[in-house]
Amino acid sequence: MRLQLGSFSVSASIGAMAEASRTFYTTLIPRFSQNPSELCRSSTSPAILRRNPIRCSISTTSNESTRTMVNQKIPWGCDVDSLENASALQKWLSESGLPPQKMAIERVEVGERGLVALKNIRKGENLLFVPPSLVITADSEWSCPEAGEVLKRNFVPDWPLIATYLISEASLMKSSRWSNYISALPRQPYSLLYWTRSELDTYLVASQIRERAIERITDVTGTYNDLRLKIFSKYPHLFPDKVFNMETFKWSFGILFSRLVRLPSMDGRVALVPWADMLNHSCEVDTFLDYDRVSKGVVFTTDRPYQPGEQVFISYGKKSNGELLLSYGFVPKEGTNPSDSVELSLSVNKSDICYKEKLEVLRKNGLSPSQRFPLQITGWPLELMAYAYLAVAPPNMSRLFEEMAAAASNKTTSKKDIRYPEIEEQALQFILDSCESSISKYTKFLQESGSVDLDVTSPKQINRKLFLKQLAVDLCTSERRILFRTQYILRRRLRSLRAGELRALRIFEGFGKLFK
Numbered sequence: 001m002r003l004q005l006g007s008f009s010v011s012a013s014i015g016a017m018a019e020a021s022r023t024f025y026t027t028l029i030p031r032f033s034q035n036p037s038e039l040c041r042s043s044t045s046p047a048i049l050r051r052n053p054i055r056c057s058i059s060t061t062s063n064e065s066t067r068t069m070v071n072q073k074i075p076w077g078c079d080v081d082s083l084e085n086a087s088a089l090q091k092w093l094s095e096s097g098l099p100p101q102k103m104a105i106e107r108v109e110v111g112e113r114g115l116v117a118l119k120n121i122r123k124g125e126n127l128l129f130v131p132p133s134l135v136i137t138a139d140s141e142w143s144c145p146e147a148g149e150v151l152k153r154n155f156v157p158d159w160p161l162i163a164t165y166l167i168s169e170a171s172l173m174k175s176s177r178w179s180n181y182i183s184a185l186p187r188q189p190y191s192l193l194y195w196t197r198s199e200l201d202t203y204l205v206a207s208q209i210r211e212r213a214i215e216r217i218t219d220v221t222g223t224y225n226d227l228r229l230k231i232f233s234k235y236p237h238l239f240p241d242k243v244f245n246m247e248t249f250k251w252s253f254g255i256l257f258s259r260l261v262r263l264p265s266m267d268g269r270v271a272l273v274p275w276a277d278m279l280n281h282s283c284e285v286d287t288f289l290d291y292d293r294v295s296k297g298v299v300f301t302t303d304r305p306y307q308p309g310e311q312v313f314i315s316y317g318k319k320s321n322g323e324l325l326l327s328y329g330f331v332p333k334e335g336t337n338p339s340d341s342v343e344l345s346l347s348v349n350k351s352d353i354c355y356k357e358k359l360e361v362l363r364k365n366g367l368s369p370s371q372r373f374p375l376q377i378t379g380w381p382l383e384l385m386a387y388a389y390l391a392v393a394p395p396n397m398s399r400l401f402e403e404m405a406a407a408a409s410n411k412t413t414s415k416k417d418i419r420y421p422e423i424e425e426q427a428l429q430f431i432l433d434s435c436e437s438s439i440s441k442y443t444k445f446l447q448e449s450g451s452v453d454l455d456v457t458s459p460k461q462i463n464r465k466l467f468l469k470q471l472a473v474d475l476c477t478s479e480r481r482i483l484f485r486t487q488y489i490l491r492r493r494l495r496s497l498r499a500g501e502l503r504a505l506r507i508f509e510g511f512g513k514l515f516k
């Protein structure tokens, strides 16, 4: 399995949601252990050694200093386009065991800050070697051990645990051993978590990513509310509201979505890997981070050579442009992402006389009467076609409903490549109609985007709005391109299907005349 930076795939997140921990109902956690003891097990990596005893200032800070700290809005991190704290981070990392590097943090064209080659780097070379002592996982030692104990006793899964850890360490400022790392993190990660509801409604009106963003924001809010209700409110001396609040959780989850990695060779653990998380993504490279048991560090193997001054990239995984925007806040240049896809929503018509039966088989197979399927420039999944068959199937095919729903579900292993020639034309037309209705939404947005109301009061706001609008235009252009391609293929198939039928009809009529 490849390591993917940040968040989770749709199916992974939905699948894991249902299996929330015993203590929490949280829909946020992509994959976490069902076995609570695993959450508390001691780390396979050496425990982080604290050089100086750290005062647990969350529980001991006076009210006055706590107030001073939190009155500034998210006082942690830096502006993402500045190199403000990068040199302090590099210095601290090398003093803390990071071996000499062939790369340095620099301002770059793609991704604002990134790692740039200092020397010639060969193809197939191992880079980084970040030792486990410099990696943040759910097992990392807390500067405030009581707070960590409480979370582990309550079987808090990895994602919210690390999010809380990050806030806890950040609030300790210089007293935390991660202070240099946290100071170099973006103060406001680029992520759809930071878009307001009205920005999502205005700019992503045509894209299904809007719904995914709303779901994610709801998940983060729900997770925070769960933690507050079940833990934070019971231990206010460890988790004061002024530090552990919705605003700080949004920040820490934004950091996790855009920087957390899953390390396959570390039993698939999720981790924040300082230094490695300065690498930006390229759709053209195919190399990813992992723990190397031999060198005992987090590494990646280059899949191409780099010359001094060139930016070095990794892959955050085979993600669509929408997924990259959702978690990382950027959209690759049009046509450069071979993994790009767009979600098409198909719905069973409520006025269908078999609506009830169809709904039943859909539910049985974990599907709903309105379902999203990914389209790629190269085609669409077999599940989508099966769903379309079910949506258009007439009552006399009711005995096949179950088979169609099973094939439409990605959870079953049943045969997917089903064909019903008698309703193929209707099924293709049904997909084409949904595709064209989606295209018209995109076209409307893109035509109007030139005049999207910039109702703003400050130049900073204007910049933000223009920036978000540009991201939305880039996303919608790339998504509509896939829909256009799908429309073209569907029309061609329908044309040849109809031409074939016509030919068959003519032959049939010819035979009729002959016999007459």
Ligand SMILES: C[S@@+](CC[C@H](N)C(=O)[O-])C[C@H]1O[C@@H](n2cnc3c(N)ncnc32)[C@H](O)[C@@H]1O
Pocket: 005, 080, 110, 111, 112, 113, 114, 185, 186, 189, 190, 258, 259, 277, 278, 279, 280, 281, 282, 327, 328, 329, 330, 331
């Ligand atoms: C893991 S961090 C990489 C380091 C980051 N550039 C920084 O300065 O902290 C991921 C973030 O980098 C930026 N990024 C990564 N790859 C990018 C790309 N190809 N284009 C634009 N931004 C990118 C995005 O802001 C993303 O949220």
